[in-house]
Amino acid sequence: MPIPRRYGMPRSPLRPRRATRVLALIVILAPVAVLAAVPADANTATPAAPPRPRGPMAPGEFKARQDTSGGLGLPERALVRASEAAAKGPRLPVDWRSEGPTNIGGRVTGIAVDPNRRDTVYVGAASGGVWKSTDRAATLSSVWPRRNPQAIGAMAAGSDGAIYAGTGEANPGGGSITYEGDGVYKSTDGGRSWKRLGLQNSATISLIAVDPDNPRRIFVAATGSLFRPGGERGVYRSEDGGRTWTLVLAGTNDTTGANSVVIDPGNPQRVWASMWDRQREPELRRYGGVGSGLFRSDDGGSTWRRLENIVTPTPGDDIGLRSDPRLGRIGIGVAPGDPDRVYVLTSTFSQFGDVKGFYVSDDGGGSFRTGTLPVSDVPFWWTGHLWVDPADRDHLYMPSANLRESVDAGRTWKVNQGMHVDHHAMVWDAKVPGRVYEGNDGGVYRSDANGATQTWIKAANEPYTQFYSVTVSAQDVTRMAGGTQDNGSVRTWNGPRWNGFLGGDGEANVIHPHNHDILYSCYQFGACFRSDDAGDTLTELRGAVADRFNWFSPIELHPADPSVVYFGGDRLNRSANGLDFTPISPDLTGGPGRDEVYPFGTLTTVAAAKTAPGTVVVGSDDGRISLTRDDGAHWSLELKDQPWVTRVEIDPRNARRMFATLSGYRASGTGGHVLYSDDGGDTWRDISGNLPGAPVNDIVIGPHGILLIATDAGVYAGPPSGRFWFRLGDLPLAAVTDIEFQASSSHLIAATFGRGIYSTRIPRELASSVHAAGRQTP
Structure with a gap:
């Protein structure tokens, strides 16, 4: 239920000498409270599901503080190196049995529809690997190697049937808890095997875009580590199916990576990208900075132009798209049916991640007009994208705690209902008109009515609960x-x-x-x-x-x-x-x-x-x-x-x-x-x-x-005195x-x-x- 801005949190016992600190937490964490959904088949219990704190800030702090011990940054490829060491150590042959659940679900961060196999879809779980469905996402089975990093940030499919998975979740926080990865993987046999293509030091990947006319031409938005500067950050391009990569858009500093990369489907030489300057330190979270910005290339990604003074800021927003230490995550939506229609959503740098500007272009980014700013009930750094209906340039979605939908090019917005909260991925099936898949913190959903509210069907078998x-x-x-x-x-x-x-x-x-x-x-x-x-x-x-x-x-x-x-x-x-x-x-x-x-x-x-x-x-x-x-x-x-x-x-x-x-x-x-x-x-x-x-x-x-x-x-397992495991x-x-x-x-x-x-x-x-x-x- 909506509650006053920056004054809400879960209903929890205010015990003696607790109220002051809890109120401080209310002010910081909970501008708008959202009910965390319990699965539809759950028994209703007393008390009802409580309103959650705004966004995933708290669990992210919980895990980040643990893993970055002594105030030091997270070591490069830390989990991967630990896994490699574990694989070389002694092992006892026990058989683990999955106990589920399969009906609860978990956070989904990427979805790819197979262009050559009807009803086949690949789902990337935030910390559960890649899953495949051949029945329209009703049931899923793992197609991801057990010893690969399980954190998935992005999924994409090429017209040749190749499937790409970017490891490392770019949504900060969050972890909810989030984990880093070790680059981009590719499968050419329907997920039976995967080959790592490189970018091992990218840490997190936000989006992957494959040229619809040339599947060997791929762009990757490498966001980089939240916890340390440097590494492989920015927009990378491959023209040989991922064998080699070229950094074509670098950040202005060593904390800036790429959030979005979108290829114009009508003119693949035009490529859009947003950059995101962010860093997490033990007692500082900076989810924006001077490196954040909107960019466009008109020569296939070889050169880029920053679009700074092309918009008139939305009322209440004195930043627009200018280089500013307060500029945060930027979402881009390009209408596949009319690529001259471009949407841009900006946000602030802070822990609140407020959306600040919404802009619409009808000339491929030559000029922008101001649209109606949608309500965001979680920080935009937790969701960070825009999705446009391929059949209707005026129909778009903005992810938030609730999924926001507009059918009039962003003049008005409504809540699209019938799903779990906190939305991260959406893709339409080009072979089936009106079929769209959506991923959120509760799992993957399908609509065969073009995403109309209350038409979403949840997958029945999702064994990736966190x-x-x-x-x-x-x-x-x-x-x-x-x-x-x-x-x-x-x-x-x-x-x-x-x-x-x-x-x-x-x-x-x-x-x-x-x-x-x-x-x-x-x-x-x-x-x-x-x-x-x-x-x-x-x-x-x-x-x-x-x-x-x-x-x-x-x-x-x-x-x-x-x-x-x-x-x-x-x-x-x-x-x-x-x-x-x-x-x-x-x-x-x-x-x-x-x-x-x-x-x-x-x-x-x-x-x-x-x-x-x-x-x-x-x-x-x-x-x-x-x-x-x-x-x-x-x-x-x-x-x-x-x-x-x-x-x-x-x-x-x-x-x-x-x-x-x-x-x-x-x-x-x-x-x-x-x-x-x-x-x-x-x-x-x-x-x-x-x-x-x-x-x-x-x-x-x-x-x-x-x-x-x-x-x-x-x-x-170790003996009673430990030492050997x-x-x-x-x-x-x-x-x-x-x-x-x-x-x-x-x-x-x-x-x-x-x-x-x-x-x-x-x-x-x-x-x-x-x-x-x-x-x-x-």
Whole structure:
């Protein structure tokens, strides 16, 4: 529902001493609130899906701060290098089984329609690889190599049937969480095989354009890394089908890349491009700059002219298209049916990404008139494009949280309904008049009525959901729940195999170990609930005191007495009945960060000791580990100046054995990701051993005491003392955000950010192999 500009956020508990900080967050994050859609077949639960914060700023900050440890930029091709190291390391042959969901979906960033195979379409998932459908996007199957980077930024098809995929999502933030890639890939056999064509250091790719008359002529909008300057940025052209590339439009500085590249279908010598100057630092986000601008080439991309003074700025916009430090992402739409009709949408540089100018040309860009500025209910840096109907030059779409549609060349706009929110891709099928495909944070949709509102059909099989968390019943391994990006919290019972029961961005989910009808579930910033009827109805947790809550606020049930629950903000809160909380600590962080948008200085993980009453350990986003041995009466700071602490764990049989996992990409030999204490937290040592240099997101103690960890580069097993690690099987290269070990069935459950949930059995023989390796390691 619409709410006053810059004064809205999800309905969440305003606890004592929390209101001031939450109000600040409201002002920054939430100009307009949008309901995050729960899948259509989900059971309706209480409370209803909450309004989300404006745009994906918060989860992006959540992940970016983790991965860029120590305030340093993200290393070049960090995930790819970690994956390459993982592939060379030891591996144990376990079989992972996909547990879905297939009916929930996830963010889609690119779509390509096969020009030679009817009803065939290729879909690029933001962190889930490339998927193919031969039934008009009703069902999809993966055609992407498992060890390739799974982040897809753009898709395109040539008239010769070649399919192109650009890796690395250019939408910042966001990650929602977003990931980088390693260049452009091409398939000439319907997705059965892929060849990398180069541009390995482009990091992110926003668009790919193939000349409709000459499929060997290709343009790529390489946006570059958000986290470091340099690399391969700008508009690249290939005239030999991608074998070689030439930088034909470079940025004015080393933080400027390309956002859009569009070939005039009536005159392929005319090419349009928009450049985007952007950079993300630990406490600064600059999503615009003097390098942003609109460009046109009339000689096939060999030379370019910047179009600066060609528009009269929209009222309220004093920038227009001039070089200005405030100019942000620019979308371009060229009407395929009349290429002289060109649309341009501009935005500001800020975290709000406000749309500022809308311009229309009827002479191929010789002149522009001012159009009506559409409403954007998420920052335009999150969506960033325009799409024009190939059969009607006056019919266009602007992506936002809601899809905005105009049928009169942008004079008026309306909301096109019937889909999930946050839109990123749209393409028409040239073989079937009126058929159009659309991609958003909920998946891929098809309309056979030219996109008319309420005519969209969602795909029925989309196994690329982005999970933040997973929990499993101790009594029934098939009973799982988890939190997802922009698709709420979902479960496997009381409805279809997976169905939604709490909206927003699903965060922590915890099933009671003795009674799986008792469930705790959260959405962002500490809005957490308890259900006693398996999620059908939910009651908000009461009384917790905190000034700041993390995007993913931790909840821990005491392993000896699960009626006792711990809940972290900047302080730790405790409940004796699982519903009413009181604080048991002061602020256990280094204090609030300087970031005006995101509430840094928060607890990220909690663990209680099963065999030592009163012993609780916590970790924070500013790299601190704190400990109490008397249930909060006294606290000691055990470790500081570490990267983001992703998980702390206490051995249930020996409370002196503690583990901590850390985030951050780091070069070989420059720091560990897994720490171990055998003296109750007094001293810690690095047991990362041969792990690749990727973030570690979770650790659990498995059968016979072996250690199981989740990383951005797969799942690993190590002996009780760590030091030597085996990769378990061959999961797709999507970040594994959470793992749970279900002891009664010896199953390990893994949540991935982009490929759904996987499970595998951990047999006794595997544990023995891991133990043996530990004995042989010095």
